Amino acid sequence: MGFFVMMRCYDSMGLMLLLCVFGFWVLPTKGAGGESFLQNSYFPSLPSSVNVGALFTYDSFIGRAAKPAFVAAIEEVNADQSILRGTKLNIVFQDSDCSGFVGTMRALQLMENKVVAAIGPQSSGLGHIISHVANELHVPLLSFAATDPTLSSLQFPYFLRTTLNDNFQMKAIADFVSYCRWRQVVAIFVDDEYGRNGVSALGDALAKKRAKISYKAAITPGAGNSSISGLLASVNLMESRIFVVHVNPDSGLNIFSVAKSLGMMGSGYVWITTDWLLTALDSMEPLDTKAMDLLQGVVAFRHYTPESEKKRRFKARWKNLRSKESSRSDDGFNSYALYAYDSVWLVARALDVFFSQGNTVTFSSDPNLKNTNDSNIKLSALDVFNEGERFLQTILEINYTGLTGKIEFDSEKDRINPAYDILNIKSTGPQRVGYWSNHTGFSVVPPETLYSKPSNTSAKNQRLNEIIWPGEVRKPPRGWVFPDNGKPLIIGVPNRVSYKYYASKDNNSLGVKGYCIDIFEAAVQLLPYPVPRTYVLYGDGKRNPSYDNLIGEVNANSFDVAVGDVTIITNRTKFVDFTQPFMESGLVVVAPVKGAKSSPWSFLKPFTIEMWAVTGALFLFVGAVIWILEHRFNEEFRGPPRRQIITVFWFSFSTMFFSHRENTVSTLGS
Secondary structure, rough: OHHHHHHHOOOOOHHHHHHHHHHHHHOOOOOHHHHOOOOOOOOOOEEEEEEEEEEOOOHHHHHHHHHHHHHHHHHHHHHOOOEEEEEEEEEEEEEEOOOOOHHHHHHHHHHHOOOOEEEEOOOHHHHHHHHHHHHHHHOEEEEEOOOHHHHHOOOOEEEEOOOOHHHHHHHHHHHHHHHOOOOEEEEEOOOOHHHHHHHHHHHHHHHHHEEEEEEEEOOOOOHHHHHHHHHHHHHHOOOEEEEEEEOOOOOOOOHHHHHOOOOOOOOOOEEEEEHHHHHHHHHOOOOOOHHHHHOOOOEEEEEEOOOOHHHHHHHHHHHHHHHHOOOOOOOOHHHHHHHHHHHHHHHHHHHHEEEEEEEEEEEEEEEHHHHHEEEEEOOHEEEOOOOHHHHHHHHHHHHHEEOOOOOOEEOOOOOOOOOOEEEEEEEEEEEEEEEEEOOOEEEEEEHHOOOOOHHHHOHHHOOOOOEEOOOOEEHHHEEEEEEEEOOEEEEEEEEEOOOOOOOOOOOOOOEEEEEEHHHHHHHHHHHOOOOOOOEEEOOOOOOOOOHHHHHHHHHHOOOOOOOOOOOOOOHHHOOOOOOOOOOOOOOOOOOOOOOOOOOOOHHHOOOOOOHHHHHHHHHHHHHHHHHHHHHOOOOHOOHHHHHHHHHHHHHHHHHOOOOOOOOOOOOOOO
């Protein structure tokens, strides 16, 4: 570069010499796979070929679908004269052989070919290892199948996912659990990075919906039927009957065959699977009828890819390419073929933009590997892609529509507008019951038709078609049973020292009493099943306990339920659910009500006998006083003694209703 800066030319011959020197100096002397990078006769600054790597397991559902897609994409890119302007795109394949160790070695062999990008791997576990290699060599790593959410962390800046992040899939499943009004699920997962981190994301998503994973059942990778049987037997003892299965497509079907033998595919059970199940089923041509009967009622999620004419043409070409290599019945087309195809085109389009901006492709030795020459493993053959960071940024800025939909990345390096198909497995095959997208939630119309409308994920806007559950049940299952080894419901009751009519300690069989307790017990009696329960007093009984702390104990699972005169306020609703209020807020008096028979003398009950006697005496006293004041002047208060006595009593009685007929004439009597 110093020579280029210092050299000056003043005539046309010198300028031509300068361009030739610059054109040859910026290119590496040796290309991928030992080929020389020849000068492009039309664009001197462009290499005549560029290498891209592809690392995946050939003999797998995903690998068998991806390889023809890679071949088709490379052929189309090199045949398209409008892209890369004569630079040939070579693809270097390596088989990870479903092994972390072998995959790591093959990845290093891949990098020896001076690739500008590596597409793969399909394994999330291998993705964690190779991402460190990509970081060191500055080679963008584009995975079309690794969905582990933790791969998107800042630790792996050169890792880019062309498929969907499992964070979105777990959010979709959490939304489905909430849509069906379930609160607990059991997670069955393969015990590797893909399974553990996916289930961790599911737990976070469920927590936002006020639900949770009640039990995590980990399956050893490659576990046999006996191991799976023991695991499912222990799972069947749990309370929840909602099972979310997150395993690998190549061995996941064994779980359902074992579950069938244990009687766990009947009514009352719910099975939800991530995209692995549809990957396996889509790869079966034709569909296995026995598998369909086995999976009846299962709800499965699958990456949504919009229908298009280009997609249909590609599927037809893919089948022709695959038929030339194999005629196996499990070599069918699945969605990962589309992501593999789009990954190649993404690299090609990014290279086209990269070169049009005047960038070049150069490699240099890694100074950190200089001291490894003594080893038989020639790590010094691994070179750093000098323009790797710039090329990665170019990839992230690409925006076009591929077979899997719009390809554009957000600030977290995830695909925008993630969406999933929701399918219900029936005896005739998978049947779509709706879609999920992070734009509108659940819908029965394709997500792309709703992107032009404002985002709306409200509960009343969620729609799915009817689902047939295991056992040919149409009504959504309750989702739980009383476990054989379960514990009774622990109910927290405030141990009040005032207003004990609401809830307080008692010596009865329940240990508590009060208005709130009576209402709760009445509600329990209406349930069609028994509810084992234990009341536990909260507080020391010397002063009223803090109700905010009681709510905190429920949120911390110290209590399953709290029963008492708990006021519903906004802050508390953030942590727990409340029943419908059965008392109005404000000052009220709660008093015990005693049963009484109806009687004609009921009107006397407001006052005691003594009170009525005093009232009567006062009225007679008033009548007597009025008679004394009036009988000397008023003719109405005169007459025979019998009449005067009757007048006194009548006047006293009629005064109660202001209906007396006698008029008073004296000043004091008035």
